[in-house]
Amino acid sequence: MAKGLLGKKVGMTQIFDEKENMVPVTVIEAGPCVVTEKRTEEKDGYQAVQLGFEDIKENKLNKPKMGQFNKYELKPKKYLVEFRDFASDLEIGDEITVDIFEEGEIIKVKGVSKGKGFSGNIKRWNQKIGPKTHGSHFHRAPGSIGAVDASRVFKGQKMPGRMGNEKTTIHNLMVMKVDPERGVVLIKGSVPGAKKSLVRLIGLEK
Numbered sequence: 001m002a003k004g005l006l007g008k009k010v011g012m013t014q015i016f017d018e019k020e021n022m023v024p025v026t027v028i029e030a031g032p033c034v035v036t037e038k039r040t041e042e043k044d045g046y047q048a049v050q051l052g053f054e055d056i057k058e059n060k061l062n063k064p065k066m067g068q069f070n071k072y073e074l075k076p077k078k079y080l081v082e083f084r085d086f087a088s089d090l091e092i093g094d095e096i097t098v099d100i101f102e103e104g105e106i107i108k109v110k111g112v113s114k115g116k117g118f119s120g121n122i123k124r125w126n127q128k129i130g131p132k133t134h135g136s137h138f139h140r141a142p143g144s145i146g147a148v149d150a151s152r153v154f155k156g157q158k159m160p161g162r163m164g165n166e167k168t169t170i171h172n173l174m175v176m177k178v179d180p181e182r183g184v185v186l187i188k189g190s191v192p193g194a195k196k197s198l199v200r201l202i203g204l205e206k
Helices: 063-071 121-125
Strands: 002-016 022-030 033-039 048-055 077-084 106-112 115-119 161-164 167-179 184-188 198-204
Touching: 002 048, 002 077, 002 184, 022 167, 022 198, 033 063, 033 077, 077 198, 115 121, 121 161
Parallel strands: none
Antiparallel strands: 002 022, 002 198, 022 184, 033 048, 048 077, 106 167, 106 198, 115 161, 167 184
8 A cells, every 4th residue: 555745845955874975865844744535445436545734724715625624623724635545544634744754765756847938949858959150040940840741740749838847756766864853854866846846755555
């Protein structure tokens, strides 16, 4: 069964491991998360739990969303995210903290990558730059985008456009340190998203 937690990306720093090697880590302020809803095979056709993260004022939510929290007498939460194949022994109102993760554990992190706006082919697709000499009229243009006989541009052609701001998953990231008192997890390497952005930490039960 899977396990997971919601958190916010704080930023990056560096620590030293047991062999005194410098390791770049991402600091994530994770949890505590509250179980706000349960999905079951019998009723919904799949097994999952919905976790709520970060308190929010009641006047910031509409009546349908507040109705869910009032139904179970829970504090309103800003973020609600479903995690599939979670432990079935969890009940609505249960709290999940960073204690579910251990140092040295391998997890995956989901987030939304940084938005970079409208970008050309060179930045977006890492294509080559044209000649920079005098007389060249081809510096950063996309070049040919199709054959003459087709009389159209084929679907999937690499073109300039919006770059970033996409759902991204990074696999096989190691948990370097867990601090239950501060509710912080240090993960080796970088994770998708800007500072203060929402991320999902997903691991597997042993």
